[in-house]
Amino acid sequence: MTSPADSAVRPGVNETFVLNLGPQHPAAHGVLRVKMTMDGEYVMRAEPVIGYIHRMHEKMGENRTWAQFLPNTGRIDYLSALHYNHAYVAAVERALKIEVPRRAEFLRVITSEMNRISSHLVWWSAYLIDLGGLTPLLYAFDDREKLLDLLEAVTGSRLTYTYFRFGGVYNDVDEAFLRGTRQFVREFRPRLKMYRDLVTDNIILRKRLENIGPISAEQCRKYGATGPVIRGSGVAYDVRRAEPYSVYPELDFEIPTRPEGDSMARYLVHMAELEQSLRIIEQGLDRLPDGPVLGKVPRVLRPPAGDYCFAVEAARGRFMVRLVSDGKDIPYRVKLRTPSFSNLSLFEETSRGMILPDALALMGSLDLVIPDIDR
Amino acid sequence: MNPTLDQLCEQFGRLVGTVPVPSKPPVPTASSSVGPALGLPVAASGEGRVAGPASESGAGLRPADQAAKMAAHPPPAPTGPIQKTDHAAKGYDLDVTVAPTQIVMAAEIMDRAGFGLDAITGVDWLAQEQMEVVYDYFHPTAPGRVAVRTRVPRARPEVPTIAAVFPGANWHERETHDFFGLVFAGHPDLSPFLLPEDATFHPLRKDYQP
Amino acid sequence: MNILTHEPYRLLLALVALLAFVGVNAMYLVLAERKGAGRFQRRPGPNEAGYGGWLQPVADVAKLLSKQLLVPPGTDTILFRLAPLIVLAPAMMCLAVVPFSDTLTARDVNFGLLMVFSFGSINVLAIMLSGWSSRNKYAIISAARVVSQNVAYEIPMLLVAITLLMITGTMDLNEIVRQQAGGFWHWNLFRVWVNPLMPVTFVIYFICMLAETNRAPFDMAEAESELVAGAFTEYAGMGFGVFFMAEYANIVLGSSLATVLFLGGWQSPFGVFSGVLWFLLKMYALVFTVIWVRWTFPRTQFYGLLNLSWKILIPISLFTLLLSSALLKLVHA
Numbered sequence: 003m004t005s006p007a008d009s010a011v012r013p014g015v016n017e018t019f020v021l022n023l024g025p026q027h028p029a030a031h032g033v034l035r036v037k038m039t040m041d042g043e044y045v046m047r048a049e050p051v052i053g054y055i056h057r058m059h060e061k062m063g064e065n066r067t068w069a070q071f072l073p074n075t076g077r078i079d080y081l082s083a084l085h086y087n088h089a090y091v092a093a094v095e096r097a098l099k100i101e102v103p104r105r106a107e108f109l110r111v112i113t114s115e116m117n118r119i120s121s122h123l124v125w126w127s128a129y130l131i132d133l134g135g136l137t138p139l140l141y142a143f144d145d146r147e148k149l150l151d152l153l154e155a156v157t158g159s160r161l162t163y164t165y166f167r168f169g170g171v172y173n174d175v176d177e178a179f180l181r182g183t184r185q186f187v188r189e190f191r192p193r194l195k196m197y198r199d200l201v202t203d204n205i206i207l208r209k210r211l212e213n214i215g216p217i218s219a220e221q222c223r224k225y226g227a228t229g230p231v232i233r234g235s236g237v238a239y240d241v242r243r244a245e246p247y248s249v250y251p252e253l254d255f256e257i258p259t260r261p262e263g264d265s266m267a268r269y270l271v272h273m274a275e276l277e278q279s280l281r282i283i284e285q286g287l288d289r290l291p292d293g294p295v296l297g298k299v300p301r302v303l304r305p306p307a308g309d310y311c312f313a314v315e316a317a318r319g320r321f322m323v324r325l326v327s328d329g330k331d332i333p334y335r336v337k338l339r340t341p342s343f344s345n346l347s348l349f350e351e352t353s354r355g356m357i358l359p360d361a362l363a364l365m366g367s368l369d370l371v372i373p374d375i376d377r
Numbered sequence: 378m379n380p381t382l383d384q385l386c387e388q389f390g391r392l393v394g395t396v397p398v399p400s401k402p403p404v405p406t407a408s409s410s411v412g413p414a415l416g417l418p419v420a421a422s423g424e425g426r427v428a429g430p431a432s433e434s435g436a437g438l439r440p441a442d443q444a445a446k447m448a449a450h451p452p453p454a455p456t457g458p459i460q461k462t463d464h465a466a467k468g469y470d471l472d473v474t475v476a477p478t479q480i481v482m483a484a485e486i487m488d489r490a491g492f493g494l495d496a497i498t499g500v501d502w503l504a505q506e507q508m509e510v511v512y513d514y515f516h517p518t519a520p521g522r523v524a525v526r527t528r529v530p531r532a533r534p535e536v537p538t539i540a541a542v543f544p545g546a547n548w549h550e551r552e553t554h555d556f557f558g559l560v561f562a563g564h565p566d567l568s569p570f571l572l573p574e575d576a577t578f579h580p581l582r583k584d585y586q587p
Numbered sequence: 588m589n590i591l592t593h594e595p596y597r598l599l600l601a602l603v604a605l606l607a608f609v610g611v612n613a614m615y616l617v618l619a620e621r622k623g624a625g626r627f628q629r630r631p632g633p634n635e636a637g638y639g640g641w642l643q644p645v646a647d648v649a650k651l652l653s654k655q656l657l658v659p660p661g662t663d664t665i666l667f668r669l670a671p672l673i674v675l676a677p678a679m680m681c682l683a684v685v686p687f688s689d690t691l692t693a694r695d696v697n698f699g700l701l702m703v704f705s706f707g708s709i710n711v712l713a714i715m716l717s718g719w720s721s722r723n724k725y726a727i728i729s730a731a732r733v734v735s736q737n738v739a740y741e742i743p744m745l746l747v748a749i750t751l752l753m754i755t756g757t758m759d760l761n762e763i764v765r766q767q768a769g770g771f772w773h774w775n776l777f778r779v780w781v782n783p784l785m786p787v788t789f790v791i792y793f794i795c796m797l798a799e800t801n802r803a804p805f806d807m808a809e810a811e812s813e814l815v816a817g818a819f820t821e822y823a824g825m826g827f828g829v830f831f832m833a834e835y836a837n838i839v840l841g842s843s844l845a846t847v848l849f850l851g852g853w854q855s856p857f858g859v860f861s862g863v864l865w866f867l868l869k870m871y872a873l874v875f876t877v878i879w880v881r882w883t884f885p886r887t888q889f890y891g892l893l894n895l896s897w898k899i900l901i902p903i904s905l906f907t908l909l910l911s912s913a914l915l916k917l918v919h920a
Contacts, residue, residue, distance in 0.1 A: 134885040135884065206804055206891075
C-alpha cells in the first residue's frame with residue numbers, strides 16, 4: 003500500500019497498475035479475461051471481460067428446428083449437459099403439453115444427478131489446483147471416470163450429452179447400468195469421507211477459504227446469483243423445490259445451506275450436494291418403474307404461439323430457457339439464462355480490496371464455466 | 378394463488394392504471410403519427426396508458442399487406458396488462474405488461490417485494506416494427522415467478538435502465554444491447570460485451586445480414 | 588604423490604566432484620519429484636524414456652539446451668543474464684563445507700555453520716534480480732513476495748542455528764557430527780537434557796527450509812496457478828533450467844544441513860559402520876519428505892505464511908534459545 007510520503011514525492015501519480023488475468027491463464031477456468039487494477043497486491047477493481055468463446059447459441063436457435071437445437075444445449079455448459087438438455091426439452095414439452103412416461107422421468111433424474119456429481123468433482127479438482135493442491139484432481143477424476151463410463155454406455159457421450167428427447171429419453175438403461183450405478187454409490191461414500199478428512203479438514207485449506215470473499219444474501223438477490231452461491235449465503239433456494247419439475251417432488255433430499263457466505267461456505271455446500279445427489283440416485287434406482295422411455299410426440303413440432311419458460315437446477319445454479327414461438331417449426335427466439343453469467347456479475351463488486359490470491363479463491367468458489375457465461 | 382402475487386397484482390394495477398388494453402389492434406389512419414398508433418404513452422399526456430402488444434406498425438402499409446404480415450407472425454392474444462398465468466403451462470405465474478417509462482417503477486415494486494432478477498430477454502418483432510423486452514424475476518424464498526414486459530418501437534428502441542435497482546441488470550442489459558441494439562438510457566457502459574469490441578452490428582435482429 | 592592427500596589437487600578434485608554431485612542431483616531429483624508426485628497421485632509418473640523413466644532427465648536437459656535463450660526486449664539485460672548465475676553459486680559453495688563423511692569434506696573450515704548461512708541468503712538476491720529485471724508484472728509481484736518470505740523465514744532459521752551453536756559449542760560442521768557419535772540417542776535431535784524442545788526445533792528448521800527453498804506449501808514465488816511461473820516467467824530454455832537446478836541444489840543443501848545438525852550426519856544409528864552411505868540415506872529421506880509435503884498440501888496465503896513466521900515460529904525459537912541458554916548456564920555450567 004502506498005504511504006502518504008510516496009504520494010508527496012510524486013504528486014498526482016497513480017500508484018495502481020493493471021494486471022491482466024488474461025484469457026490464457028491457469029486459474030481462469032476457461033477463456034475469461036479479468037482486468038485487475040491492482041495497488042501492489044490488492045485488487046482495486048476486477049473487471050471481467052467475456053465473449054472469448056461466444057458462439058451465439060441464441061441465434062443458432064432461430065435457424066434450426068426445435069429438434070435440431072437439442073445438441074446445442076449440451077454444449078452450453080459442457081460439464082452439466084444433461085441439466086441443460088432437460089430445461090430445453092421440458093420447455094418444449096410444456097408448450098406442446100407432451101406427456102413424459104414415468105420411467106423416462108426417473109431416468110432423467112438419475113442421469114442428471116450423476117452429471118451433477120461429475121460436474122462437482124471437476125469443480126473440486128480445479129478449485130484445489132487454484133489453491134495449490136495438485137493431487138486431489140487425480141483422485142476425483144478416478145471417481146469421475148466410473149461415472150463417465152456408466153453414462154457413456156447409456157448416452158453414447160462422455161461429456162456433451164444429448165440424451166434427452168422430447169417426450170422422454172432416447173435409450174433405455176440395462177441391468178449393467180443399474181448394477182454399475184449402485185456399485186458407484188457404494189464406493190463413492192467412503193471416498194467422500196476420505197476427501198473430507200484429507201482435504202476439507204486440512205488447516206491450510208481452511209485458512210485459505212474461511213472468511214474469504216463474503217457474499218451476502220442481498221447481493222445474491224440483486225445480481226440474480228443462484229446455486230451454491232446463494233445457498234452458501236444462507237438462502238435455501240433450489241429450483242427443484244421452488245419450481246418443482248420432473249419427479250423431484252417425490253424424492254426425499256435436503257437443500258444444503260450454510261449461513262456464513264464466505265468461500266468455505268460455498269465449498270461445503272458443494273461437498274454436501276454430492277452426498278444429496280447420491281441419496282437421490284439411490285431413491286431413483288429403488289423406485290425406477292417399468293414402462294416406455296419415450297412418450298407420444300407429434301411428428302412435426304409446432305408449439306402454439308406464445309412464450310414458455312422452464313427452469314432447472316443445473317450444477318451451477320438456475321438455468322432457464324425462455325422460448326418464444328410463433329407457431330412455426332423453427333423457434334422465434336430462444337433465450338438461455340445461464341447461472342455462471344449471473345454468478346460472475348457479482349465478482350466485480352465483491353472482490354474490491356481483496357488480495358490477489360483471495361480474489362482468485364473467491365472466483366473459484368463461484369464455480370464458473372466460461373462457455374456457460376458466453377454461450 | 379399465494380398472497381405475494383396478489384399483493385403484486387394490486388401494486389402493478391396501481392402502476393399501470395385501470396385503463397383496459399384494446400383487444401383488437403387499432404386501425405391506423407393516414408394522419409396518425411407513430412406514437413398514438415402504437416398505443417404508447419405520448420410524453421405530453423403522461424397517462425398510464427399501457428402499450429398493447431397487439432398494436433401494429435405505423436402508417437404507410439396497406440391493410441392487406443398488414444394483414445398478411447400479421448398472419449405470418451401472429452402475436453399472442455392480449456387479455457390485459459396484468460395476467461395470472463398457469464405455471465405448468467407457461468413457466469411463470471404473473472405476466473405484467475407496462476410502458477417503457479414504467480419499467481423502473483415495476484423493477485422497484487419487484488425489488489421491494491424481495492424478488493431477484495432472473496433474465497432480461499429481447500425479442501425482435503420485425504413484422505410489427507416493435508422490440509419487446511421481457512424482465513423475468515424469481516423469488517429466493519417464496520414461490521412465484523413474474524414476467525414484466527414492455528414494447529418499444531423498432532425505429533427508436535430505448536428503454537430506461539434498471540441497473541440502479543438491480544445491479545445484476547447491468548450485464549443483462551449490456552448483452553441485450555449487443556444482440557438487439559436496444560439502448561438502455563442511463564446505463565453506465567453499453568460497450569460491446571459478448572461481441573468483439575469494434576462490433577457495430579446486432580446479430581439477433583431479424584433483418585441482420587451477416 | 589597421492590592425489591587424494593596433496594592439498595591443491597585434493598581440493599580441486601573435491602570441487603569437481605561437488606559440481607558433479609549437484610548436477611546429477613538436480614537432474615535426478617527432478618525425476619524423483621515427478622515419479623513421487625505420480626505415485627502420490629496414483630499414476631506412474633514418467634516411464635517412457637529409458638527403463639522406468641531413468642533417461643527422462645537426459646531428455647529434459649537435451650530439450651532445455653536446445654531452446655533459444657531469449658532475452659526479452661526492455662529487460663535489464665545484464666541483471667537478467669546474471670540472475671541464473673548467481674542463484675546456483677551459493678548452493679555449491681555451501682556444499683563445500685558440508686561433511687559427507689569424516690574424510691569426505693571439500694574444505695573443512697571451522698566456521699562452516701556461519702559460512703553456510705551467510706552464503707545461503709544470496710539466492711534470495713538472485714530471485715529478486717530475476718523478477719525485477721524481467722519487466723513483467725507477474726515477475727515483480729513474485730519477486731516481492733519471495734523477498735518478504737525469505738527474510739521472514741531466515742530469522743527463525745538463524746535462531747535455531749544459534750541455539751545449536753550454543754549447545755554444541757562449535758561452528759565446525761565436522762565437529763558437530765563427531766559430537767553425535769554413538770547410537771542414535773546421541774543425535775542432536777534427542778539432546779533434550781540441554782534443550783527439551785529439540786524435536787520442535789528440528790520441525791521449525793524443516794519448515795524454514797521449505798520456506799527458504801520456496802517449496803510448497805510456501806511456494807508463493809511460483810504459485811503456478813496464480814502467477815504463471817512467477818519470477819522465472821520470462822526465462823527460456825537453460826536459463827529456466829538453471830533456476831530449477833538451483834531449487835533442487837538448495838533442497839539438497841538444506842537437507843544436508845538438517846542431517847548434519849540434527850540427525851547425526853554420517854554417524855550410523857547403531858554406533859558402528861558409520862560412513863557416507865548413512866549421510867546420503869538420511870539426506871535423501873529428508874528430500875523425500877520435502878517432495879511428499881509438496882504434493883499433499885495446498886498453498887498457504889501470503890499473509891498466512893508471514894504470520895506463521897513472525898507470530899509463531901520466531902517466538903517459539905526465541906523461547907527455545909532462552910530455554911537452552913538458561914539450562915546450559917544453570918545446569919551444565
